[in-house]
Amino acid sequence: MVIFASYSYIFMQNILVIGAGRSASSLINYLLTHSVKENWNVTVGDVSLDLVKQKTAGHSNARAIQFDINNDAQREEEIKRADIVISMLPAFMHMNVAKDCVKYKKHLATASYVSKEMKELDADAKAAGIILMNEIGLDPGIDHASAMKVIDHIHEQGGELTSFQSFCGGLVAPECNDNPWGYKFSWNPRNVVLAGQGTAQFIENGEYKYIPYNRLFTQICTIEMDGYGKFDAYANRDSLSYRKIYNLEKIPTMLRGTLRMPGYCKAWNVFVKLGLTDDSYKIEASETLTYKQLLEAFLPQGKQSVKEKLIAFMGNEMDAETLSKIEWLEILTDRKIRLKDATPAQILQDLLEEKWLLKENDKDMIVMQHEFEYSLKGQTKKIKSSLVVKGEDQTYTAMAKTVGLPLAISAKLILQGKIKARGVVIPTTKEIYEPVLAELETLGVKFVEKGI
Amino acid sequence: MVIFASYSYIFMQNILVIGAGRSASSLINYLLTHSVKENWNVTVGDVSLDLVKQKTAGHSNARAIQFDINNDAQREEEIKRADIVISMLPAFMHMNVAKDCVKYKKHLATASYVSKEMKELDADAKAAGIILMNEIGLDPGIDHASAMKVIDHIHEQGGELTSFQSFCGGLVAPECNDNPWGYKFSWNPRNVVLAGQGTAQFIENGEYKYIPYNRLFTQICTIEMDGYGKFDAYANRDSLSYRKIYNLEKIPTMLRGTLRMPGYCKAWNVFVKLGLTDDSYKIEASETLTYKQLLEAFLPQGKQSVKEKLIAFMGNEMDAETLSKIEWLEILTDRKIRLKDATPAQILQDLLEEKWLLKENDKDMIVMQHEFEYSLKGQTKKIKSSLVVKGEDQTYTAMAKTVGLPLAISAKLILQGKIKARGVVIPTTKEIYEPVLAELETLGVKFVEKGI
16 A cells, blocks of 8 residues: 555655745646646645635645745755745745755746846756746746747847837726726735835937936836727836846847836825835834824925925926825825834835725736837838736736746646756746747737737 | 063053044044153054055154954954054944954944944943943034033023034035035045935924935025024934934924035935936946936936936026036036946046045035024023034044044043943043043134024
């Protein structure tokens, strides 16, 4: 009996998923769905065992464990058992996992940017014969894959790219858009509140362009998407580094940006200008203040009402629509601040998490659009490549699908031996992007390409 | 012979000065001048032996050494020899010195803010019977001493402070002010370029006030100084923590600010708004650009000249005087950037270091003014306490005097056994501020107090 059991185990492959939060729903679902045919044992670990049990729902190939990333013994034990590890942890927590993966010769997949420390593991990972696959979620992830597919195709035809602009936004589906901001949280609220801090860097017609945070949300552009109308786009922090990643080192225009509903940026700029997105210091005794009092502390002194002072303060940057967005948040009211000694950004986030909650039957929406310009045989050509994905509900969000499915598919391809690359890898090569994009299409994540 | 030499050494006290840069001139001069009467051997160490030799000028009680703070053996050896160590190093380099001082039971004096790590040495320093005296320069230093003298006096009379505003600036003397900014560097240029980043925090009439960096230089106030006219003042980052330090925890108004010549802040705001004071990322191939091209990269695109675009960009924040300040810096010209792959702040600093150079015969000027409001026996009273110190030349600057002399005097008082406090200390107690201020007066560093 024991011998038989062991024998059957030889043919099972073990997947360890670390983290069962919001973005892991579709990933876990895919892995469990495919586990029978593929002979996978899927171990899912999270600090919250309840969360894991909820996500694995008693599936026969699932093993639910409570998992503490800082418990070295447990982490090493679980990684030793696995053939591949999928880490859904925040980026800064990957490194212990990655080092164990190298040590025990196990593959790793994450949706996070390659950090300097991760990059340094490249040679060791290659020597260990494993792949440390990173940036295989939505953004980064699907953006790389879908962009490189078009870029490689243009290069193969002998074309030369003169402009590449790429935009992505995690929004709320129009039919569920019932607030004046047109926004609800489908991923980490903290990242939304702190978005753009630093200086945006891109290149336009051969000239470098820099937009510091203090005017990032005022220097926006408008993106049009067939069937979905117009969106605001603000520049992402670093567009320049993508020239090297995409093999476009001499391209004169390269811009990556984030999409929001029209008017969002103008209203968000009120918070930036006030200083309410600062996360670097704590407001003393914040729990004793109302939101109106907090706002007042950021406004020049005067005898008018807070609302009047705010309007005067913003000058011609304020209009009725912007004011209505601000007022809708109840930030001009006597609403009590709940957080104790918190930063302005934390206090703002706490309010927004309530106001911008993705409700149970709300659907989120991912929008991505690439705009390529290139010259081919003396002619200037343009291609637009667009993706819209809507969520099913609050659990199987578009965000969870587009982050989790590329991870799941690439894990399958690695276990099947179809991805042969080793070392620290991102999905910019055909070996990866072709099968990943092809399978994503079958799952409803499909780009529409159009010459314009 | 050997015995006699040793005998005489018993009566000599050893002072170790680490760092012989710009701010150390007056400190070293004071120590050497007093060394004969006080029986001091003064060892001065710096990475540059030339600099040390220049500052010690062959004085018989001076010992000039090349000193490498990262050479553990040398550092410990020199600290072991000393009775007191005076560290002129940048704040972040003090800790190894401070730890050695505790280990070998030697006193320490610095002009830097007490760091968290320094504070943690308090109990050990007390156990070792030594003083770790910090914040005993100008600001912090003379500001603490002179403020506490008035505050203690008001409290002793039974008065209650209702407002304390304190301003300080390191400027150029009016007779040497030959540039439109009214500013030349008398201390670390980097600190001037990065000044104010973060959010200024203070309290006014019982209400907390926050001014983020993006509008710090627009929300200024005007300070009047008898005999010297008006100055711009912008709020320092942290005024709130001084309430505890000064024993004014319930004071309704507490503001600390930095003084500049009128018009400076309005012009500096142009750089803030452009983003040219950002030190967090590098401009690619900056050495291939001109200053005009750099400026253009921060301006919205358009067909006008850079100057026209800059004027349009600043809108009503630009006037003729502001523009003349900007143009005087040659930042709108084809002047080449000298630094390779540098940050915007570094590139700006490199230009300013040439333009704002304190020339050989230029005199700098320190201006400090405290404004106290208090109630005493039902009456509201006001006191202004003001200090103006002018430098002698480029070496014995007002900055070097006001930073170095309090350090030197307090070192003398410690060696003489007149300061008995032990542990981590700042000059807010009478034992320290009374004799330090009294001797500073004899050296021309004298506050003028006036009821208003």
